[in-house]
Amino acid sequence: MAVAGGLVVTIVRHGLTAWNVEQRYQGQRDIPLLLPDAVPALDRLRDYLRAYQSERPFDAVYSSDLGRCRQTLAHVLEGREGDTALHVEPRLREMDFGAYEGKCYDDLKDLPQYRAWIDSQGEQAPPEGESAAALRARLDAWFAELLASAEAHAWQRVLVVTHGGVIRELRRRFEAIDFWDGSVSQAEGRCFGFDKSQGEWQCSWSSAVPAPASAG
Structure with missing residues (x-):
C-alpha cells in the first residue's frame, strides 16, 4: 500500500475493556x-x-502510555515485539473527561453542563x-514530530495504538x-496515506482497519 516517497500511518484503537462494556467514560x-x-x-x-507486515514491516510503532493500549500492542505484535523500536507517547492518550470519567450517559444526561459539552462536540x-x-494541540505537536522523524529516517509505514477520541479527531482532520x-x-x-506535495504533507x-471481510 505504501508508495515511494509516501507514508502510511495505521492508527488503531485499544481492545475491549469492562468500562467499554458498561459504556463508561474512560478518558x-x-x-x-x-x-x-x-x-x-x-x-x-x-x-x-x-498480513500487512508481510509486505513490509513497520518502520516505527507508537502507543499511548495507558495500559490498555500497551496490552493491545503486545497482543497484536506477539512474537515481533523486538522488531521495531516502540515510542511510548503520553500525547496519544484519550481526551481527559475530567469529572465525567467513570460515569455513564444515564448518570449525566440531565446535567445542563453535560448537554452543553455534547452539543459543542x-x-x-x-x-x-x-x-x-x-486535544488538537497535543495531537498536532505529536504528528508534526512524527512527520519530521519519517522524513529524517525514510519511514514508510508506522503503527499507532491509541484511543477512540484520538481517532475521531484525526478522522475529522484528515477525512x-x-x-x-x-x-x-x-x-x-x-x-x-500521506504524500508530500509542494513542500507539505497531505492525506491522500x-x-x-481491519479491512471489511467483503473487501477481500
Whole structure:
C-alpha cells in the first residue's frame, strides 16, 4: 500500500475493556483490557497486521502510555515485539473527561453542563477536563514530530495504538467528517496515506482497519 516517497500511518484503537462494556467514560483512567472477552477482536487485528507486515514491516510503532493500549500492542505484535523500536507517547492518550470519567450517559444526561459539552462536540471542556482544542494541540505537536522523524529516517509505514477520541479527531482532520461520525470499534481503526506535495504533507487516502471481510 505504501508508495515511494509516501507514508502510511495505521492508527488503531485499544481492545475491549469492562468500562467499554458498561459504556463508561474512560478518558485517562488506566483501565485494563477485559480478558478473555477482548481476545477475538484482538486476534482479528493481529492477523490483519501480520498480513500487512508481510509486505513490509513497520518502520516505527507508537502507543499511548495507558495500559490498555500497551496490552493491545503486545497482543497484536506477539512474537515481533523486538522488531521495531516502540515510542511510548503520553500525547496519544484519550481526551481527559475530567469529572465525567467513570460515569455513564444515564448518570449525566440531565446535567445542563453535560448537554452543553455534547452539543459543542467537546469544544467546551468538561468540568476538570480537557477541551477539543487542547486535544488538537497535543495531537498536532505529536504528528508534526512524527512527520519530521519519517522524513529524517525514510519511514514508510508506522503503527499507532491509541484511543477512540484520538481517532475521531484525526478522522475529522484528515477525512473532513463530523467529529461524532468518526467513531471506530475496539481493536479497529484507520489507515491513512500521506504524500508530500509542494513542500507539505497531505492525506491522500484512508481506509478501514481491519479491512471489511467483503473487501477481500
